[in-house]
Amino acid sequence: xxxxxxxxxxxxxxxxxxxxxxxxxxxxxxxxxxxxxxxxxxxxxxxxxxxxxxxxxxxxxxxxxxxxxxxxxxxxxxxxxxxxxxxxxxxxxxxxxxxxxxxxxxxxxxxxxxxxxxxxxxxxxxxxxxxxxxxxxxxxxxxxxxxxxxxxxxxxxxxxxxxxxxxxxxxxxxxxxxxxxxxxxxxxxxxxxxxxxxxxxxxxxxxxxxxxxxxxxxxxxxxxxxxxxxxxxxxxxxxxxxxxxxxxxxxxxxxxxxxxxxxxxxxxxxxxxxxxxxxxxxxxxxxxxxxxxxxxxxxxxxxxxxxxxxxxxxxxxxxxxxxxxxxxxxxxxxxxxxxxxxxxxxxxxxxxxxxxxxxxxxxxxxxxxxxxxxxxxxxxxxxxxxxxxxxxxxxxxxxxxxxxxxxxxxxxxxxxxxxxxxxxxxxxxxxxxxxxxxxxxxxxxxxxxxxxxxxxxxxxxxxxxxxxxxxxxxxxxxxxxxxxxxxxxxxxxxxxxxxxxxxxxxxxxxxxxxxxxxxxxxxxxxxxxxxxxxxxxxxxxxxxxxxxxxxxxxxxxxxxxxxxxxxxxxxxxxxxxxxxxxxxxxxxxxxxxxxxxxxxxxxxxxxxxxxxxxxxxxxxxxxxxxxxxxxxxxxxxxxxxxxxxxxxxxxxxxxxxxxxxxxxxxxxxxxxxxxxxxxxxxxxxxxxxxxxxxxxxxxxxxxxxxxxxxxxxxxxxxxx
Amino acid sequence: xxxxxxxxxxxxxxxxxxxxxxxxxxxxxxxxxxxxxxxxxxxxxxxxxxxxxxxxxxxxxxxxxxxxxxxxxxxxxxxxxxxxxxxxxxxxxxxxxxxxxxxxxxxxxxxxxxxxxxxxxxxxxxxxxxxxxxxxxxxxxxxxxxxxxxxxxxx
Ligand code: FES
Ligand code: FES
Numbered sequence: 001x002x003x004x005x006x007x008x009x010x011x012x013x014x015x016x017x018x019x020x021x022x023x024x025x026x027x028x029x030x031x032x033x034x035x036x037x038x039x040x041x042x043x044x045x046x047x048x049x050x051x052x053x054x055x056x057x058x059x060x061x062x063x064x065x066x067x068x069x070x071x072x073x074x075x076x077x078x079x080x081x082x083x084x085x086x087x088x089x090x091x092x093x094x095x096x097x098x099x100x101x102x103x104x105x106x107x108x109x110x111x112x113x114x115x116x117x118x119x120x121x122x123x124x125x126x127x128x129x130x131x132x133x134x135x136x137x138x139x140x141x142x143x144x145x146x147x148x149x150x151x152x153x154x155x156x157x158x159x160x161x162x163x164x165x166x167x168x169x170x171x172x173x174x175x176x177x178x179x180x181x182x183x184x185x186x187x188x189x190x191x192x193x194x195x196x197x198x199x200x201x202x203x204x205x206x207x208x209x210x211x212x213x214x215x216x217x218x219x220x221x222x223x224x225x226x227x228x229x230x231x232x233x234x235x236x237x238x239x240x241x242x243x244x245x246x247x248x249x250x251x252x253x254x255x256x257x258x259x260x261x262x263x264x265x266x267x268x269x270x271x272x273x274x275x276x277x278x279x280x281x282x283x284x285x286x287x288x289x290x291x292x293x294x295x296x297x298x299x300x301x302x303x304x305x306x307x308x309x310x311x312x313x314x315x316x317x318x319x320x321x322x323x324x325x326x327x328x329x330x331x332x333x334x335x336x337x338x339x340x341x342x343x344x345x346x347x348x349x350x351x352x353x354x355x356x357x358x359x360x361x362x363x364x365x366x367x368x369x370x371x372x373x374x375x376x377x378x379x380x381x382x383x384x385x386x387x388x389x390x391x392x393x394x395x396x397x398x399x400x401x402x403x404x405x406x407x408x409x410x411x412x413x414x415x416x417x418x419x420x421x422x423x424x425x426x427x428x429x430x431x432x433x434x435x436x437x438x439x440x441x442x443x444x445x446x447x448x449x450x451x452x453x454x455x456x457x458x459x460x461x462x463x464x465x466x467x468x469x470x471x472x473x474x475x476x477x478x479x480x481x482x483x484x485x486x487x488x489x490x491x492x493x494x495x496x497x498x499x500x501x502x503x504x505x506x507x508x509x510x511x512x513x514x515x516x517x518x519x520x521x522x523x524x525x526x527x528x529x530x531x532x533x534x535x536x537x538x539x540x541x542x543x544x545x546x547x548x549x550x551x552x553x554x555x556x557x558x559x560x561x562x563x564x565x566x567x568x569x570x571x572x573x574x575x576x577x578x579x580x581x582x583x584x585x586x587x588x589x590x591x592x593x594x595x596x597x598x599x600x601x602x603x604x605x606x607x608x609x610x611x612x613x614x615x616x617x618x619x620x621x622x623x624x625x626x627x628x629x630x631x632x633x634x635x636x637x638x639x640x641x642x643x644x645x646x647x648x649x650x651x652x653x654x655x656x657x658x659x660x661x662x663x664x665x666x667x668x669x670x671x672x673x674x675x676x677x678x679x680x681x682x683x684x685x686x687x688x689x690x691x692x693x694x695x696x697x698x699x700x701x702x703x704x705x706x707x708x709x710x711x712x713x714x715x716x717x718x719x720x
Numbered sequence: 721x722x723x724x725x726x727x728x729x730x731x732x733x734x735x736x737x738x739x740x741x742x743x744x745x746x747x748x749x750x751x752x753x754x755x756x757x758x759x760x761x762x763x764x765x766x767x768x769x770x771x772x773x774x775x776x777x778x779x780x781x782x783x784x785x786x787x788x789x790x791x792x793x794x795x796x797x798x799x800x801x802x803x804x805x806x807x808x809x810x811x812x813x814x815x816x817x818x819x820x821x822x823x824x825x826x827x828x829x830x831x832x833x834x835x836x837x838x839x840x841x842x843x844x845x846x847x848x849x850x851x852x853x854x855x856x857x858x859x860x861x862x863x864x865x866x867x868x869x870x871x872x873x874x875x
Binding site: 070270343345346621628629632653 | 736748752809840844850852855858
C-alpha cells in the first residue's frame, strides 16, 4: 500500500528533478507517477520498451545502468533503428525494479557489467522496435483501409506509397496499442541501418553540463537524514564496542547505529555525521587477519607457484618432453598488485523503511540485486520493495556489489519512517573495496632452433572472484574466469600446460574494469615479447605466425601495426611495443611509442588502439571508451597499487592513490575502429586489455629492461 | 547564521563556521552541482567560484564565504542561455559519467576568464581536476573551442 505520505515524497522528488526537464525528469519517477502521467493524455505503450506520445515524441525505456559508458544512448539507438521514429524526439526513462517484478521481468536483465549491455540485449531491443513499428504500420493501414504492404515507416511518419498520404506516429499510436503484436518480425539488414554505426550525440550530456541532480549522492527527500559510516578497518573483523555516549546531545545527532562490522552516525547533514563519527571511540575486533601485510599476502599467493599439486586447466601434448628437446628454454615470473576501482562518486545509497515497505534510491550496476538485498535486509517480501536507479558517478564493476545497499537499508530500519542517505567518505571507499585481485604467474617456454614456439607452461596463482560470488562455477579447483586470456589464449602451440592455484587471502576481491583481462594480458603478452626476443624475431611478426588460425585477433593486430607504422623509422630515442588481446566478446591490439631517459623518465609519445567489436553502435562513444580505457589503464600501470599493513589498507585518498590528471594524459591517442560485422562485442573494457603489455614492451625496446611487476612507479620509472 | 550570495541570490544558513562550503551548499541549501569526491582538495569535483576565483569548496570553511559571492554550475547559464564552455562541452561530447564535470566546467570557465587564449601548457597547469572516466582529451579540445567561440567578433 502506498500511503499519502509516500506519495508526497515521490511528488517532491519529481518536482525537484523536473526543473531540468529532459532526462532528469525521468530519473527516479516511480510507476504510480508514470501511470498518472499516462492518464493525463500521454501516449500509450507499444511493447514494454516504447511509449509513443500524441506529439510523436517517443519514450524509450532503459533497463541498464548509465555509468558513463553511454549505453543510455546506445540502447535506445538500437530500438529507434527498427522503430523508424524521429531520433530527435526520443527521451529515455529508467525502468524501476517494482515494475520489473510486477511485469515478470519484462525488461530482461538489468545487470550492467562485463560490457554486456549492448551485446546481450541488442537482439530483443531491435525486435521491440520492429514490433512497435509493425503495429504502427498496421494501425495506419487499417485507418486508410489499404494493405500494410503499401505502407512505410520513416522518421516518425507512416507513408502510404501509392497515395502519398502520411500519418505521424502520434496519430496512430492509440490504435496501434490496441492491436495484437506480430509474432514474427524481420530485422533490418545492417546495410540499411540509419542510426547504428553513425555518431549520435549522447542524450545524457545536456543534463551533465548543467549540474542537474542526477546521481545517487544528489537524492533529496523531505525530512531526510544523512549517515556516515566507519567499517572495521580489517576485513572480516567485527565491531566490539563504541562509546556512543560521548556524542550524546551533539548538534544534529539523530542516532548512532551499530552494525556487525561497522558504526554509522545518522545526523541532520552529512558533514556533521561524519565529524561526529571521527570523534567516536570505536573498538574493533580485528579477527585472525590483523597481522597481514602486502608482503605476507604476496608470499601466501606466491606459494601457489611452488605448490607441487595444483589443478590443471589444460594439458596438451607433452610440455616436459618438449622442453627437454628445445633449443632454448626461457622462464619468467610476473606480479600484479591489488587495485581500487575509485569511481569519483563514493559509494552511497538512500533508503526509507516504513510500514513493511522499503524504498531505495541507488547508483547501482545491478538494480535487481539491490532490490533483493533491500528485501532481505529489511526482512520484507520482494513485492514490498522498490529501487529507483540513479545515474552512477562511475561504476567500473564496483557498484555491482551490494554492501552499501545492505548498510543503507539496515540504517534506515533503525530510524524507521525517516529516509536516510548513506554516503561513504573517500577514505571508507578506498579502504573497503572489492579490489582487483593480486595475481602472480610463472611462465616457461621452449623454442626450437628456428625460433618456433614448441612448448608453453603457465602456472597462475591468484585470488578468485568467483569463489566469493559464484563458487559453483569453479570446477575441480579451476577458475576459468580467473584464467581469462590464458586458458583461451589464441596462439597455436603444440605442447601446452596451464595450471591454476587458487589463493584467497582475507582481502575481498571483485570485478574491476576489464577484470582479469586487466592483469593477465600484461603477463601473457609481455612474456610473448620475451619469447620473440629469445627467438630473435620481430614481436609483431612472431605473433602473426602464431595467430594464423585466429583471423579476428590477427585482424586487430594488423590494424594496430598498420596504423602505427610498425617497422617504419622512428624519431631518435623513440621505441615501439605491441600487444593483442581479445576480451568481452571483442578484439583489441595496441602499439605504444615511448622514449625513456637514463634517469627513468618515461615519455609516452603515441598510443594506437585498434578494436573490433563486431558492430559499433555509436562510433563517437566508442572512441570515448578507448580514451577512457587509456586513462584508466595507464593510471593502473603507472601508479596503481593498494598495499596492506596490520590487515588494513594503507591508502586512504587520492593523495596516496594516484589518478591520472589531464597534464599526464598522452596527447596522441588514436582509436582505430575496425568493426568486421557479424557479431556484437563489448566496447567499455576490451580496449584496456592490450595497453599495459604494449607499454611495457615498448619500455623493453627502449631500455632492455623487462617489466614483470607493476606499477611502473616501483620500477624506477616516472612519467614526464 | 552565515549569509552569502549564491548564484545571485541572497542565502543564509545556520551552520558552524568551520562547516565546509561544499556541505552548506549541498545539504543545507540544496545546491547539488558541486560534488564530493575526496574532501581534501585533491579532486576538484567540488569546484565553485568564490568572488570569481575557482576554489575547492570542500576545503573552504563557511565562514570564509560569509558576505561573499558564490557561483556554482547552476548559476552559469545567463538568461536561460548556456555558457560557451557548456556549449563546447556538448559540441565535443565531453562527459562520460559526468560526476566530475560540474567542477571541470567551473575550472575551465575560470581559466578562460583569466586567459582567453590558453595554450596546451596553460590548460595543463590550470585543469588539475580529476576525471576517473578519462575525458581529458575532450576537455582540452572543448576548452580550445570555447576560447575560439568567446573571441569578440572582428570589427
Ligand atoms: S571534494 Fe573537494 S577537491 Fe575533492
Ligand atoms: S566524467 Fe566521470 S569522472 Fe569525469
